[in-house]
Amino acid sequence: MKTLKTMISNFKRYSFLMRQLIIRDFKIKYKRSVLGVLWSILYPLMIMSVMALIFSNMFKFSMEGVNYLVYLMSGLIIWNYFSEATNNSLTAVTGNFSLINKVYIPKYIFPIAKCLFAGINFLFTLIPFLLIVLLSGNAAEGTKCTINICYLYIPIVFIGALMFTIGLSYLLSTVTVFLRDVLYIWGIVLTMLNYFTPIFYSITILPVWLQNILKLNPLYIYINTLREIVLFGNRPTILYLFSGLFAGFVSMVIGMIIFRKKQDKFVYYI
Amino acid sequence: MIKIENVSMKFNLGVEKDNSLKQVFIKILSFNRKKKKKKEYFWALKNIDVDIKKGEVVGIIGSNGAGKSTLLKVVSGVYKPTKGSVTVEGSISPMIELGAGFDGELTARENIYLNGAILGYSKQFIDEKFEDIVEFSELRDFLDVPVKNFSSGMTAKLAFSISTIVNPEILIVDEILSVGDIKFQEKSKTKMMSMINGGTTVLYVSHSLESIKTLCTKVIWLDHGEVKMIGDTKKVCEKYYKEIMGR
Numbered sequence: 001m002k003t004l005k006t007m008i009s010n011f012k013r014y015s016f017l018m019r020q021l022i023i024r025d026f027k028i029k030y031k032r033s034v035l036g037v038l039w040s041i042l043y044p045l046m047i048m049s050v051m052a053l054i055f056s057n058m059f060k061f062s063m064e065g066v067n068y069l070v071y072l073m074s075g076l077i078i079w080n081y082f083s084e085a086t087n088n089s090l091t092a093v094t095g096n097f098s099l100i101n102k103v104y105i106p107k108y109i110f111p112i113a114k115c116l117f118a119g120i121n122f123l124f125t126l127i128p129f130l131l132i133v134l135l136s137g138n139a140a141e142g143t144k145c146t147i148n149i150c151y152l153y154i155p156i157v158f159i160g161a162l163m164f165t166i167g168l169s170y171l172l173s174t175v176t177v178f179l180r181d182v183l184y185i186w187g188i189v190l191t192m193l194n195y196f197t198p199i200f201y202s203i204t205i206l207p208v209w210l211q212n213i214l215k216l217n218p219l220y221i222y223i224n225t226l227r228e229i230v231l232f233g234n235r236p237t238i239l240y241l242f243s244g245l246f247a248g249f250v251s252m253v254i255g256m257i258i259f260r261k262k263q264d265k266f267v268y269y270i
Numbered sequence: 271m272i273k274i275e276n277v278s279m280k281f282n283l284g285v286e287k288d289n290s291l292k293q294v295f296i297k298i299l300s301f302n303r304k305k306k307k308k309k310e311y312f313w314a315l316k317n318i319d320v321d322i323k324k325g326e327v328v329g330i331i332g333s334n335g336a337g338k339s340t341l342l343k344v345v346s347g348v349y350k351p352t353k354g355s356v357t358v359e360g361s362i363s364p365m366i367e368l369g370a371g372f373d374g375e376l377t378a379r380e381n382i383y384l385n386g387a388i389l390g391y392s393k394q395f396i397d398e399k400f401e402d403i404v405e406f407s408e409l410r411d412f413l414d415v416p417v418k419n420f421s422s423g424m425t426a427k428l429a430f431s432i433s434t435i436v437n438p439e440i441l442i443v444d445e446i447l448s449v450g451d452i453k454f455q456e457k458s459k460t461k462m463m464s465m466i467n468g469g470t471t472v473l474y475v476s477h478s479l480e481s482i483k484t485l486c487t488k489v490i491w492l493d494h495g496e497v498k499m500i501g502d503t504k505k506v507c508e509k510y511y512k513e514i515m516g517r
Contacts, residue, residue: 017387024384028375102370103388104347104362264350268282 167251360439369429374418
């Protein structure tokens with residue numbers, strides 16, 4: 001209880017530092033680029049257009065009565081956030097070693113800062129995403145999406161995804177300190193996960209036993225809940241909302257415990 | 271007040287050796303199966319037991335590798351001691367390495383905020399003191415230049431100005447008394463003196479016995495991680511000088 005209290009007061013005290021770290025990341029990311037922050041919107045838009053072009057025209061992916069573009073995008077935005085946040089946080093601790101070794105800073109803010117940085121980028125991608133939702137589709141084929149009251153559930157999905165990523169980031173940034181190989185291993189894991197998450201295909205094309213395994217993937221839960229809302233205007237089931245939050249919570253607690261246990265050893269290993 | 275109780279600090283030396291697969295392969299391929307008993311760790315600090323009262327200016331002397339900087343880092347919280355405990359009452363301003371976290375890509379203005387945040391200042395505080403920092407650093411014309419284009423002297427001036435803007439209760443100083451050109455050296459030295467003499471508790475590491483003698487009320491002599499002698503400035507300094515030069 002006491003540690004929780006100090007954690008919260010520390011968190012308040014260092015939130016300014018966290019903001020500064022995020023601002024630093026932003027400034028460095030767009031240094032010397034003409035379009036600057038505009039890239040945060042343009043880049044995902046372009047990438048998504050390429051993906052959409054490839055999957056719907058070259059591979060002829062489509063779904064009966066479903067707006068495939070929106071289907072693809074809703075998977076992609078969450079996936080991209082996840083992959084960016086976890087990739088960045090691999091080096092959240094090791095990359096800030098010059099700081100950790102010189103001044104006292106609570107180390108747990110580094111992985112969170114990376115996740116929030118990716119989170120802000122994610123919020124930018126919502127702008128092109130909403131445009132696609134509004135502009136694509138064909139009313140005659142029943143693939144027209146509309147913004148509906150169920151959108152109010154979307155923040156719950158995002159919070160779950162954020163917690164899930166933060167937990168994983170804690171884990172990854174800790175393991176990287178002791179085992180740099182993770183930098184490469186995670187790249188492979190991400191590629192695998194990418195295909196095992198139904199982003200551009202429908203889970204129903206898989207055998208049932210495989211479906212059941214894939215449904216355990218929290219990313220599937222987040223993506224699927226978002227699709228229910230955006231594509232079909234359905235109220236997401238309590239089970240999905242709850243299991244998404246629960247997975248996020250469990251991941252965050254486990255990540256934090258591991259990080260806390262190991263953080264005093266970081267200075268010896270970097 | 272700083273209470274250092276029975277602090278020991280162990281560093282692993284062999285850490286790099288065994289934790290990568292590459293090393294294991296090299297070991298196998300080199301047919302070097304002889305098990306050399308290498309020392310895998312060493313104690314940078316051994317059973318340090320020191321009490322520092324409020325307002326004391328304590329000098330720390332000793333040869334390179336004696337554990338002086340390690341002790342400072344343990345007190346400022348960067349390292350957690352392997353054994354023992356450190357209790358610190360009051361706000362600490364560590365001047366161990368200036369400009370920690372400066373980012374070359376960012377401008378001086380942005381770095382003031384970043385570095386200030388790293389040192390634990392609030393936004394409000396930096397806003398208030400921004401003018402003073404700029405004024406002291408004499409870098410007003412370069413505020414919007416990326417720090418990577420600064421000369422080392424300019425970077426040091428900026429870093430010094432940010433770190434010394436506070437009035438901390440405890441000041442931890444590692445060798446830094448003055449930086450920059452002659453004029454700035456004088457200015458920064460005066461600033462440091464006023465901070466040290468202003469009733470703050472100071473932990474001061476230096477190789478300059480002269481400055482230790484003029485500043486400190488008490489001296490700790492560290493040797494291979496242990497306290498060799500502690501007490502009156504003059505006595506410790508004399509004994510230290512004799513022993514070092516006599517070797």
